[in-house]
Amino acid sequence: MAEINSGQAVIELLKAEQVRHIFGIVGSTFLDVLDVLYDDKSVEYINVRHEQGAAFMADGLARVTGTPAVCLVTSGPGATNLLTGIASAYVGHSPVVAIAGGPAFGHYYKDAFQELDLLSMFKPVTKLAIQVNKPERIPEILHYALRSAMTGRKGPVFIDIPRDVLNNHVLQTEIAPPGTYRPDYPQLPHPEGIREAVRLLQQAERPLMLVGGGVTWAGASELAVRLSEQYVLPMITAYGRNDAIPNTHQLYIGPLGRAGSPEAAAACRRADLLLVVGSRLGNFTTYYDQRYIQPGTRLVQIDIDSRDIGRTYPVALGIQADAGEALAALLEGLSQAPVPATRAAWQQEAEVLRTQRQTRLQAEANLSTLPLKPQRVYVELRRVLPPETIVTLDAGAAPAYGYDRLHFSHPRTFLTPLDLGGLGFAFPVALGAKLGRPQSPVLAIHGDGGFLMNAQELETAVRHHINVVTLVMNNNCWGSEKAYQKHFYHQRYVGADIGNPRYDKYADLFGAKGYYVEHADQIGDAVQEALQCDKPAVIEIPIDPDEFPAPATATRRGE
Numbered sequence: 121m122a123e124i125n126s127g128q129a130v131i132e133l134l135k136a137e138q139v140r141h142i143f144g145i146v147g148s149t150f151l152d153v154l155d156v157l158y159d160d161k162s163v164e165y166i167n168v169r170h171e172q173g174a175a176f177m178a179d180g181l182a183r184v185t186g187t188p189a190v191c192l193v194t195s196g197p198g199a200t201n202l203l204t205g206i207a208s209a210y211v212g213h214s215p216v217v218a219i220a221g222g223p224a225f226g227h228y229y230k231d232a233f234q235e236l237d238l239l240s241m242f243k244p245v246t247k248l249a250i251q252v253n254k255p256e257r258i259p260e261i262l263h264y265a266l267r268s269a270m271t272g273r274k275g276p277v278f279i280d281i282p283r284d285v286l287n288n289h290v291l292q293t294e295i296a297p298p299g300t301y302r303p304d305y306p307q308l309p310h311p312e313g314i315r316e317a318v319r320l321l322q323q324a325e326r327p328l329m330l331v332g333g334g335v336t337w338a339g340a341s342e343l344a345v346r347l348s349e350q351y352v353l354p355m356i357t358a359y360g361r362n363d364a365i366p367n368t369h370q371l372y373i374g375p376l377g378r379a380g381s382p383e384a385a386a387a388c389r390r391a392d393l394l395l396v397v398g399s400r401l402g403n404f405t406t407y408y409d410q411r412y413i414q415p416g417t418r419l420v421q422i423d424i425d426s427r428d429i430g431r432t433y434p435v436a437l438g439i440q441a442d443a444g445e446a447l448a449a450l451l452e453g454l455s456q457a458p459v460p461a462t463r464a465a466w467q468q469e470a471e472v473l474r475t476q477r478q479t480r481l482q483a484e485a486n487l488s489t490l491p492l493k494p495q496r497v498y499v500e501l502r503r504v505l506p507p508e509t510i511v512t513l514d515a516g517a518a519p520a521y522g523y524d525r526l527h528f529s530h531p532r533t534f535l536t537p538l539d540l541g542g543l544g545f546a547f548p549v550a551l552g553a554k555l556g557r558p559q560s561p562v563l564a565i566h567g568d569g570g571f572l573m574n575a576q577e578l579e580t581a582v583r584h585h586i587n588v589v590t591l592v593m594n595n596n597c598w599g600s601e602k603a604y605q606k607h608f609y610h611q612r613y614v615g616a617d618i619g620n621p622r623y624d625k626y627a628d629l630f631g632a633k634g635y636y637v638e639h640a641d642q643i644g645d646a647v648q649e650a651l652q653c654d655k656p657a658v659i660e661i662p663i664d665p666d667e668f669p670a671p672a673t674a675t676r677r678g679e
């Protein structure tokens with residue numbers, strides 16, 4: 121057994137999980153941990169300007185790397201400021217490890233300085249919220265948290281460490297590799313389940329694969345494509361999961377769900393069997409109704425977490441397994457099966473839908489209004505973004521046009537708020553993504569409202585040299601909510617309009633690079649220059665303030 125001080129133990133335990141960055145704001149409760157980083161430069165403390173930014177950055181880093189990403193903050197408000205970002209990690213299944221240094225153990229339950237019931241607050245948005253009650257239990261409890269974050273469907277965890285438990289102790293411990301405290305191998309599907317899935321697929325005339333984020337987390341995009349090709353299964357993707365398969369593939373029709381492609385929706389309605397791989401069939405993928413998934417369509421649902429199998433739509437067959445293992449088993453199971461003759465007609469239908477989508481999107485190159493329509497901005501982005509670009513999308517109307525209009529070639533390159541729909545997501549998530557994959561170009565897409573929610577992190581980006589490009593489409597309003605007042609409240613606008621500084625000048629003030637672009641033919645050059653400029657950059661594009669998509673939930677007043 122080695123002797124190691126408690127702060128060092130925390131850092132070494134995290135390093136064993138490949139952690140290279142820790143996000144937070146300095147606080148007196150956890151200085152024994154921070155002090156270790158004075159000498160050990162292999163882990164960098166990214167000191168941010170608001171803890172919400174730290175949590176979003178960790179979420180972004182975890183989503184692009186698949187490894188745990190860490191926040192280290194102080195008690196009370198330091199920790200509560202994390203909550204929205206941790207909720208984002210929860211919805212996105214990101215293994216974010218949030219550590220808060222707490223008040224002294226003996227001060228708990230006395231309403232001490234910055235004492236709050238953080239475990240209760242974090243429980244609903246984490247897989248595990250736990251407190252360390254003795255210094256010698258730091259390794260055991262961190263292992264417990266890391267096992268929870270990284271096993272099965274991944275997700276965030278919260279650990280409260282009282283300051284007198286964390287600081288100034290010497291532990292007798294060895295730092296063990298992850299294989300000693302969490303499983304090395306993913307969960308296999310039941311062989312009988314696979315045989316049944318093969319039987320159902322062979323009976324189907326119009327089978328369609330709905331690919332979700334579980335495929336990305338399992339690193340199984342290639343297997344999904346192989347199955348699609350081997351058995352002629354056209355593909356669509358779940359809401360915000362467009363990057364789960366290469367969008368250039370001839371059998372890929374488009375993204376399903378809110379702001380998705382009508383052609384993917386049409387394919388879904390036509391399918392007689394839906395092979396759902398790694399998707400919860402969540403709210404904005406399906407709307408929980410029959411607009412996409414028809415009552416007669418048979419569902420084969422594969423998920424790592426049984427709680428979402430058959431949860432909103434009854435399944436013909438549910439298989440609990442890792443998406444990659446299940447796809448590999450299906451490939452094997454179908455290897456001797458002939459592709460049914462009916463498949464040629466279905467393949468042709470899928471190709472027609474795919475072409476329809478491409479033609480529809482290309483026609484938007486003719487939109488020539490000033491201020492620009494957001495749709496036109498995406499035409500230019502498709503033209504110039506390198507295929508390895510990571511794009512983060514904020515909530516809001518102008519970003520939402522991107523769900524159907526951006527194309528992706530590689531997994532883990534499209535980061536969206538998913539069913540959290542949280543504003544202020546895209547910019548800090550982009551910063552975390554850039555730290556996780558420094559070689560990739562990274563673009564955050566915002567409306568003006570959402571950008572200013574975490575725009576203070578521009579200072580963090582400049583200081584830590586995190587060179588992401590942020591596009592702000594400015595319509596001087598909370599557009600996606602204003603759309604409701606337009607459609608359902610006779611344009612009686614309350615709280616819908618906002619003012620803005622010029623964001624190119626805002627960027628300059630922080631020492632970043634600013635661009636202001638009004639014309640479509642300038643967008644490509646500005647984006648390319650910003651990606652090369654060796655600084656964080658912000659591009660403001662004024663957009664048509666009257667261009668809103670139909671509201672997401674047109675359920676008010678029975679509509």
Ligand SMILES: Cc1ncc(C[n+]2csc(CCOP(=O)(O)OP(=O)(O)O)c2C)c(N)n1
Nearest residue numbers: 516517518541543567568569570598599600
């Ligand atoms: C944190 C948070 N607060 C409020 C909302 C409600 N909301 C959703 S979209 C939206 C407007 C977004 O405005 P902006 O970022 O300017 O983009 P736009 O819709 O105008 O393109 C609001 C207020 C939300 N989703 N998240």
